[in-house]
Each structure stands twice: as C-alpha cells, then as structure tokens.
Amino acid sequence: MERVIGFGGIFFKSRDPKALSEWYRVHLGLDVKPWGGAKIPGSAGMTAWTPFKADTGYFAPSEAPFMVNFRVADLHGLLAALRAEGCQVVGEPQDSEYGKFGWVLDPEGNKVELWEPPAGQ
Numbered sequence: 001m002e003r004v005i006g007f008g009g010i011f012f013k014s015r016d017p018k019a020l021s022e023w024y025r026v027h028l029g030l031d032v033k034p035w036g037g038a039k040i041p042g043s044a045g046m047t048a049w050t051p052f053k054a055d056t057g058y059f060a061p062s063e064a065p066f067m068v069n070f071r072v073a074d075l076h077g078l079l080a081a082l083r084a085e086g087c088q089v090v091g092e093p094q095d096s097e098y099g100k101f102g103w104v105l106d107p108e109g110n111k112v113e114l115w116e117p118p119a120g121q
Contacts, residue, residue, distance in 0.1 A: 003029035003078055004070040012066055015108060023107050027087050028070065061090065062111035075100040075116035 014020045021032040030038040052058060059067045072078050075093060079102045083089050090111065093102040100116040 001077055001081060002073045003081075004072060012064070012110075020106065020108060027082060027085055027104075028112075059111050062105065062109055064110045067111050067113055069113040069115055072114045072116050075102050075114055078102075078114060079104075 017036060021030075021036065024030045024038070025032045032038050059065075079089055079093060082104050088105040090103045090105055093100060095101075097118070099118045102114045104112050104114065106112055
C-alpha cells in the first residue's frame, strides 16, 4: 500500500531521532536516508501553510507547537493498517469538501494529520 505521497516539509526537535525516524519508516513508509531525513517523491499538488492561534485545540492531544500534514492516497486503508500495526490512531476520520482527514500519534506524542485530497487534486 502506498502511504505518504507528499508534503511541504517540516523540521522539529526529537528526544530520540533514530527511534523516531524508524517509526516513521515502518509505519508511514518514509525512506529515511543516512543523513537523517527523507525526500518524499511525487509531492504534486497543494501544500498548505497555516498558522493557528496559540490556544488552538486542533493539535490535541499533542502538546507540540506543530503538526505535520502528509498527503496520502488511501486514508481509510492507511488508518486500518496503522491500527493493525499497533499505532495510536486518534479521533474519527473526517470527510469534507477539502478531502478526507485522519490522525495518528507518533511515539513521542506528536499528532500527525493524514490527508487524502478530493478526487482530481
């Protein structure tokens, strides 16, 4: 199953970069390179940059001041795979005019948003 298919980019601090990179490799399919990062192929389409108010609850239950949004091809299939792999999927998937959204927490409690764009985008 194709998992992450695009994003604009994010850099952040980690308590254990190697372990966190391994989680992203195993569960979201990122090809983490020896230099410590990953390039995601096929990042076509829109990448959003959106500042939120400091008191937003949208990133909850994460306490991090950021949230990564990854473009995915099959949101419901990926969420099912993540659950089967023991990942902590949070909330219920949401469908809107902007596409389908779902969320998972990485091992450090960072909320990751998964976005399947509407057909044709």
